[in-house]
Amino acid sequence: MSVGESLAARVSNRTKGARQFLFDRHRAVSILCTLVSIVAGLAAWQLASLRVPPLFLPSPLDTWQGFLELLDDGTLGTSILASSARILVGWGLGVAVGVPLGIFMGYFRWVRRLFDPYIEFFRFIPPIAFVTLAVIWLGPGEASKVALIFYTTVFIVTLNTIAGTVSVPELRLRAAASLGAGPLTTLRTVIVPSTVPYMVTGARLAMGNSFLTIVSAEIVAAQEGLGALIWNARNYSRTEWVFVGIITLGLLGFVFDRILRIAARTLLKRYGVAI
Amino acid sequence: MTVGVSVELEGTSVTLQGHAIVSDVNLAIAPGEFVCLLGPSGCGKSTLLNAIAGFVPASGRVLVGGRPITGPGIDRGVVFQSAEVLFPWLTVKQNVEYGPSIRGVGRREREELALGFLRLVGLAHAADKYPPELSGGMRQRVQIARVLANEPSVILMDEPFGALDAQTREVLQREVARIWRATGATIVFVTHDIGEAIILGNRIVTMTAGPAARIKTIASVDLPYPRDLTDPAAVRLQRRLRDDIGAEVTRTLIAQGMTTEQVA
Numbered sequence: 001m002s003v004g005e006s007l008a009a010r011v012s013n014r015t016k017g018a019r020q021f022l023f024d025r026h027r028a029v030s031i032l033c034t035l036v037s038i039v040a041g042l043a044a045w046q047l048a049s050l051r052v053p054p055l056f057l058p059s060p061l062d063t064w065q066g067f068l069e070l071l072d073d074g075t076l077g078t079s080i081l082a083s084s085a086r087i088l089v090g091w092g093l094g095v096a097v098g099v100p101l102g103i104f105m106g107y108f109r110w111v112r113r114l115f116d117p118y119i120e121f122f123r124f125i126p127p128i129a130f131v132t133l134a135v136i137w138l139g140p141g142e143a144s145k146v147a148l149i150f151y152t153t154v155f156i157v158t159l160n161t162i163a164g165t166v167s168v169p170e171l172r173l174r175a176a177a178s179l180g181a182g183p184l185t186t187l188r189t190v191i192v193p194s195t196v197p198y199m200v201t202g203a204r205l206a207m208g209n210s211f212l213t214i215v216s217a218e219i220v221a222a223q224e225g226l227g228a229l230i231w232n233a234r235n236y237s238r239t240e241w242v243f244v245g246i247i248t249l250g251l252l253g254f255v256f257d258r259i260l261r262i263a264a265r266t267l268l269k270r271y272g273v274a275i
Numbered sequence: 276m277t278v279g280v281s282v283e284l285e286g287t288s289v290t291l292q293g294h295a296i297v298s299d300v301n302l303a304i305a306p307g308e309f310v311c312l313l314g315p316s317g318c319g320k321s322t323l324l325n326a327i328a329g330f331v332p333a334s335g336r337v338l339v340g341g342r343p344i345t346g347p348g349i350d351r352g353v354v355f356q357s358a359e360v361l362f363p364w365l366t367v368k369q370n371v372e373y374g375p376s377i378r379g380v381g382r383r384e385r386e387e388l389a390l391g392f393l394r395l396v397g398l399a400h401a402a403d404k405y406p407p408e409l410s411g412g413m414r415q416r417v418q419i420a421r422v423l424a425n426e427p428s429v430i431l432m433d434e435p436f437g438a439l440d441a442q443t444r445e446v447l448q449r450e451v452a453r454i455w456r457a458t459g460a461t462i463v464f465v466t467h468d469i470g471e472a473i474i475l476g477n478r479i480v481t482m483t484a485g486p487a488a489r490i491k492t493i494a495s496v497d498l499p500y501p502r503d504l505t506d507p508a509a510v511r512l513q514r515r516l517r518d519d520i521g522a523e524v525t526r527t528l529i530a531q532g533m534t535t536e537q538v539a
Contacts, residue, residue, distance in 0.1 A: 174355075
């Protein structure tokens with residue numbers, strides 16, 4: 001290695017080190033901000049709970065004890081598993097149906113005409129409006145809950161996929177056509193891969209909606225699940241269990257979204273998924 | 276390898292959404308000829324190219340190799356200005372293999388084919404990269420390799436270097452001239468850059484300003500390749516073309532509401 005080269009390498013190492021240092025500091029600051037925010041929230045909660053009876057607002061400590069209680073007797077674990085299973089099955093089915101439906105609706109005008117009236121009508125009706133019907137038609141078992149999650153997922157995934165299909169660059173379609181791709185080959189090799197980022201966005205939004213829906217579904221008819229846990233706490237006047245249920249929902253949703261994001265970012269990176 | 280075929284436009288007009296974009300164009304391009312369509316932006320030269328590509332319907336006759344065209348086809352490869360036509364989820368090599376794979380060429384054979392054309396455009400080293408990792412000039416080379424992999428008889432290029440910096444453009448112009456000689460394909464090249472047209476074309480077709488653009492002049496360029504823009508003949512041609520196009524630009528500006536003094 002010549003002198004010039006080694007000098008260049010050393011300088012570049014040093015700038016790399018400096019950049020790394022700045023990056024670490026930036027990261028440390030942002031983690032600190034998050035911690036401060038959480039601690040401040042807990043403190044505000046604690047202060048507020050001092051002035052009212054625990055039935056109205058249990059303190060963080062009461063809630064923590066309630067959490068341990070529910071953890072020990074296994075209620076929390078079963079609830080998390082029950083709700084997660086329903087969400088994953090209903091959401092998975094919704095994505096599995098919504099993606100192809102959106103692709104076909106976006107690409108074939110007649111398919112769009114066929115389904116459009118229903119999509120445009122039902123997307124304004126929230127799943128909670130169907131809770132009673134779901135129980136009457138599908139019974140109080142798993143099917144009614146899964147169906148409601150499916151319902152809340154399928155529209156949003158379909159609509160996002162349609163939007164993606166429609167926004168594939170016209171020039172890209174022309175290029176494919178002049179390279180010899182017919183309509184079905186174009187659909188498979190250009191439209192579907194170009195639309196992946198929109199599918200992911202739809203699936204992510206649907207995951208959030210699934211959490212909104214699961215609680216209403218489980219409140220009406222379920223023995224177990226986080227919604228049932230929150231609702232049953234009322235019967236025992238245990239407001240801290242309500243809090244445990246709510247916080248668990250929030251954390252579970254966060255974890256699910258994180259997993260989805262990381263999975264999409266690593267597995268679908270080459271399709272331009274950047275979330 | 277490829278053998279160019281003729282392109283004939285006979286009374287060709289293109290009307291899009293009720294607007295006449297190109298009107299009554301007559302042009303016969305010989306097999307293996309390099310023709311540049313030159314004109315100001317919005318004059319309809321890209322529309323004419325799209326008509327040959329089969330992307331837009333045209334009235335009159337458009338014949339490629341003596342046969343009327345009915346839509347896009349692999350006998351006519353198209354290189355676009357925008358690199359968004361590359362598939363970002365496929366590697367460079369997979370992009371180039373796209374045409375052959377649709378034609379049903381076997382895996383091994385099309386891989387060799389792709390690598391061959393990537394070598395031709397000097398990108399063999401980037402075969403396993405993805406298009407977003409490449410520079411603008413490299414992406415245009417991938418586009419050219421992808422088009423060549425289908426061995427088209429006619430290559431249609433729509434301002435392929437319009438978005439590149441001047442240095443990269445010069446390098447790629449030399450490469451296109453080399454590829455043209457190597458493949459023998461007929462090339463129709465749309466540009467608004469007079470120098471580019473002189474460096475590349477056997478003939479340079481200028482167009483009148485739209486709407487309803489027509490052919491204004493056709494100039495033969497009888498200079499040996501590689502061409503030098505400082506050659507006196509090239510300078511003379513450049514001046515003539517600039518006057519031809521300048522007159523059209525002036526007409527457009529006046530049509531847009533500018534006064535004669537402002538334009539002059």
